[in-house]
Amino acid sequence: MQRSLKLYLPEWAQDWLDIIVPGLQILLILLTALLLQHLLRRLVSRASQHYALPHELLVPIKALLRWTIMVSALLLVLERLGMSATVLWTAFTGFATVAAVAFFAAWSVLSNLFCAFLIFTVGPFRVGDTIELLDTADKPGARGRVVDINLLYTTLEDSLGEGTGTLLQIPNALIFQRVVRRWKVGTQVPAAPPPPAL
Structure with missing residues (x-):
């Protein structure tokens, strides 16, 4: 391409051709990247509106x-x-290897992030629902109204604790390791059984 351009350009412009062509290619790469990023952001936003995905999932x-x-x-x-x-x-594979080692070092955090993704997409419960985490089906566990779901914790307003306003922050990974009893918003929640006597 540069040879064919040299035939049609004046003598003074031929010296600059080795700078202009890569410069235009770099500009084209950057413009394409910006356009692709804009299109993918719009696609993700439309998908989130269509499937009612929460904002906390869209950010990552x-x-x-x-x-x-x-x-x-x-x-x-x-x-x-x-x-x-x-x-x-x-260089890229070396960086990816170091990143993979760092991810394995922070496995519990990644586990909570993945479980948060599953909570947002599968929807075993929503904010406002009352849930109870059980070790087994016959033992009472943590119980409360879901007030927040973020990337690491699900926060419950404790209904078993003494006093009001007590919040329980349960790691999202723990929710997938337990039996979850759920009462949707607007349904009658039975009274919590008293804690066992010591």
């Missing part, structure tokens, strides 16, 4: 998309600037 999805596109665009720009694809791939 949009961040993951943004960072994936930015890193990909950066790798393409570096390649256009003359870095070897082998060097880039080696």
